Amino acid sequence: MPNEPNVTAIDALPASEARWIEFQKISWNDQAGKSRVWEAASRKTRGKSGVDAVAISTVIRHPNRSPSTIIILQYRPPVDAICVEFPAGLVDEKETPSDASLRELHEETGYQGKLKYISPTIVSDPGMSTANMQLATVEVTLKEGDKEPEQALDDGEFIERVVVPLDDLYSRLIKYSDEGKKVDARLWHWAAGLHFAKTML
């Protein structure tokens, strides 16, 4: 039975010690020709693809269940909470984002699917960070009686996967949030767009 993860200390991180991220002081000229400075965080791990990370929106089709997606729950130290997210991960040095999407989906959820689409490169929080990503859409087709597959997690990875009917996704995210879990903004926006289409159009 795993322990409850917890933060024990938050200290200032000297730039010289940082291994995964770095701070940039960006000098730029604005639209009025004025010289200005912007501060940003950046990942040090970006590989040849030029894309830091991928996330995967999955649709599971089954002969007699309603279409579902897969979300994951994992503890995230920066927000000291269990986060609710699409399966996601960093793109390896020589990997394509498409390959990373199928790999991460398999590792984090056990499911193997067909890549239907991958988004252009989009930016995660461009007011404060250089981080970018692509969102993949993967279809998993199940037959009657197919068993739930095994996750392929690394040692020390604790990730819970949850299959959620798409009709329940939005209310499920509200419920998780009410319980004190933190929903990832990107997953929230996807579910909110889906919900909007059903209720406000």
Add this chain to the structure above:
Amino acid sequence: MPNEPNVTAIDALPASEARWIEFQKISWNDQAGKSRVWEAASRKTRGKSGVDAVAISTVIRHPNRSPSTIIILQYRPPVDAICVEFPAGLVDEKETPSDASLRELHEETGYQGKLKYISPTIVSDPGMSTANMQLATVEVTLKEGDKEPEQALDDGEFIERVVVPLDDLYSRLIKYSDEGKKVDARLWHWAAGLHFAKTML
């Protein structure tokens, strides 16, 4: 006619110089009881609400036009590109996120609307940052002949607003991306959820 903004230099930012963001070295115990370290970026501007920022998904209703939303285009130094985003901004020190949503929508787009809903606190990029936000849904009701309102931008803010029929949003984002603009991941996810509801369910 404004100039084309551009980055002139990217330097390492010493922690002692950083005014807007800071680096955290987070010590935490994982699920196996092992002591570990995580690196994260954090905004220094979070106020009393505990929420860094808001974004606004608007629906404009008009007697004889299809429902539309408002997106904004602005240059973002961290990604050295024009970004395509929902209207958004930081929550002021003593402001509520709901008030910030209506204020930012008005400043960035000129439109004034009614707050229909505001999301729980969601996390922007919880693998690398403490940043959080809330997503507001605002409804703007126009009458026949209403003029496009004036933006209320600060000096030195260059923000273009674009009203887009919801039916065209997804293809518009692809077009912007093809042109070299960078779409914000949260806006992309919202549009992808909407598009998914129309095409894959």
